Amino acid sequence: MATVSLPLGDAPSAPRPRLRVSDYLRWSVDHKIIGVQYMVTAFFFFIVGGALAMLIRWELLTPTMDVVANGSQYNTLFSVHGLVMIFLWIIPMMAGFGNYLVPLMLGAKDMAFPWLNAFAFWLIPPAGVLMIASWLVGPPEAGWTQYPPLSTLFSGDGQTLAALSVHLLGISSILGAINFIVTILNMRPEGMSIWQIPLFCWAILATSIIIVMATPFLAGALTLLILDRIAGTTFFDATRGGDVLLWQNVFWFYSHPAVYIMVLPGMGILSDVLSVHSRKPIFGYKMIALSSMAIAIVGFTVWAHHMFTSIQPELRIPFMITSMIIAVPTGIKIFSWLGTLWGGKIRFTTAMLFSLGFLSMFVIGGITGVMLAMVPFNIHVHDTYFVVAHLHFVLFGGAVFAIYSGVYHWFPKITGRMLDERWGRLHFVLTYIGFFFTFFPMHFAGMLGMPRRVAVYMPEFQGLNTVASLGSFVLGISTFILVYNAIASLRAGKLAGANPWRALTLEWATSSPPPATNFIGDPVLFDDPYGFGTPAASDYLNAIDRRFGAPEPGAPAAPRPAAPAAPQPAVGD
């Protein structure tokens, strides 16, 4: 505490970076531009995938077929919806956060390999074009899991394009992950040990390790699938010497760890947001960091719980046990977050609200996950809407809520302006309610036996489905509130200053948006990234305000000491 260094000296002399829209449309090796490119591209695909979801829910308003003309069209809807949301929205969006934040949080000027970083991003637009083109040339109908023989014998040429698209996205995310691992392990400033990096960086590190180890499984399986589709091989054709289960095994070698690829960065976002907005040191830093690693490791041992109805029965129990074990590190995180909140000076900013939304919804998703790990229950609800409910609670209630939370938290850093909090709160309320009423009824529908991936269902499920559909329309509308809020705030939002939330991590110790080199001179790091509530932290934060500028008065930011040089130590900070 006594050795705290403060960022004093003259105000930064570099002019505020003026970035035009065109800067984001061309090749750039600046990680900040690449990060925004990732996020905007991913959000575009979120709208695309969301529109497909709206069509799905519209179709399911009534038990009969009314929006789509036949079952094949419905298959296309949910297949492309799943592929787009997973491979073109959540994973690239998390990579966007990582790109923008990791170098800043480490006090670095850029990623370890800026060119590779740009290359990894620019694989995404062609992959997106391939994915959308797949719809036009004869749509993929095999779901996002692309199980053969659905994907080999019963799908149009689009399935090949979709597989190629996922292949490209896999290469992109492997290259990105290599970059993250090298950056986090090798590019920390002197004096920042691995136990001082923000928990978001830990989460990205764990995610990247999973990506490097798991994504090639999918690449290998997709290579075989593409060969089956275009070269006349029969790797997955059981009638001609192939093995259908090979796909399921290898696919879930990748795709179960991929669940953690999608949610671990969100957990990293949560660790930062919860601590900052409740003005309390994070509870159990090491446990949260190590539980990310534990999830990464155990995540590789649970894949066959997706196959309880297809593997031989004696293997079910071992995978049931590992699947339950993986709830332990997740539980450690949840309780650490609750411990962080406990007794904190909680500020219900929109970022905080979405993080709390994550906590409540992800716990539901986690509990249904443990339920699904149990063999008898799993067999009962296998391939029903219960599974749909579970995965959306984990991926929407988990990953997307965390993304929203991160957007509200870091938007000021990225743009220099605050997002409007009133619109933000409306966005949160509509999202939360819409989300809950969309996906919670699906649990009941599933337990009553409604199968997933059907356009026509028994009339007795109509009540539940109508509630879900109406909820989903609210959810759809809520997304545009964020879009409006972002555009309006970009034009006329309150100026954010360098550190509106009074956070202690390094990305806030520079102007908003940061200059091209991220920091003018050397960044000054505070020993403990979550060491709120000490006089030293208070001094550090005041010094940042003095050097880089405080937020505009009236901006929805953390309250500051009345006078910048208040003599008494503001211990409450």
Place this chain on the structure above:
Amino acid sequence: MADKTMTPAADAASEAQPGVPGYVGTHYPDDTTTVLGRQINLPVYTVVFIVLGTLTVLEVALAELVPRGGLTIPLMLLISLGKAALVVWFYMHLNSDSRLFAVTLLVPVVMVTLATLFLMIVPVGY
């Protein structure tokens, strides 16, 4: 772990050499190699190559001359593993480079071995 491994002592030492900014250190092997206490007038790379060639001949002879079955298959696997280890250890410089690189290689190797064994154990064909 990362702190120690990623700033190897060798690096720091060579960087400390005066007048050579960014000097990385060139630890190329000598012209002679000591094998089992005897000095051979060849660089270590050549010695390793000769060993690799010999092992390959041995392996092919084993496959072609000895009837397949019994111990031959594990023996051939062992030889091929030894050859791979020689290349990784001497040619890919794991003997002098950061331990982290060895971990980076070993983790996926162990993982895919287990995965392959799993696929070998479960029944196929349906």
Place this chain on the structure above:
Amino acid sequence: MSEMSLQQTPAAPVRRDAHGDTHGSHSQRVQNLKFATWLYLASEVVIFSVLIATYVVFRLHNPEVMELFHEKMNEWPGIWLVSLNTFILLASSWAMVMGLRQIQRNNPQGLMRWIGLTALMGTVFVVFQYVEYTEMAHKGITLYYDAASGIFKDFGMRFYAPTAFHGAHVIVGVLWALYVVNNARKGRYSSQNYIGVEVFGLYWHFVDVVWIVLFTLIYLI
């Protein structure tokens, strides 16, 4: 106390950005590149394992196909060509490290000769593999499922997928070797800066290691 010490803390404290300049000192760049290459090779291990596993599982459950395959391999050129090819690839790896040794001794001419030899042997490997594939195809082992091929009808794809994927890596490696030679010709390497050669070496040796494993698993066992 805090207010006073606040004013006196220097603006540039001891803690500083590890990479003071553009992208770090040379030694850090070297460490970053090597680490990234190893991570890339780690992902390659996994993707190769999927293709190899399809072969190994087939091998385990169809020993009679393998008996027949080994019989076919005993016909000229068969196993002898593949053994020669294995030897060539091992030699190319040796040439690779000898080239690295030359540039570590600040001898770009030696580097160009050795790496040129590596590229040449890589090319020979690919040509011999082409010859081998042609022989195979004549014996009825095809990539696609071919009911007319009798017992080899579903063997070909499991044979070609891993070996051809490896062959593609060799082709990429040959192109990379030529690029390294070209760089050496332009004087871009020295005993102070040979990371470009070293990274290529890691890739090339990895391709060699994969072949060592494939050769034993597919042709010998």
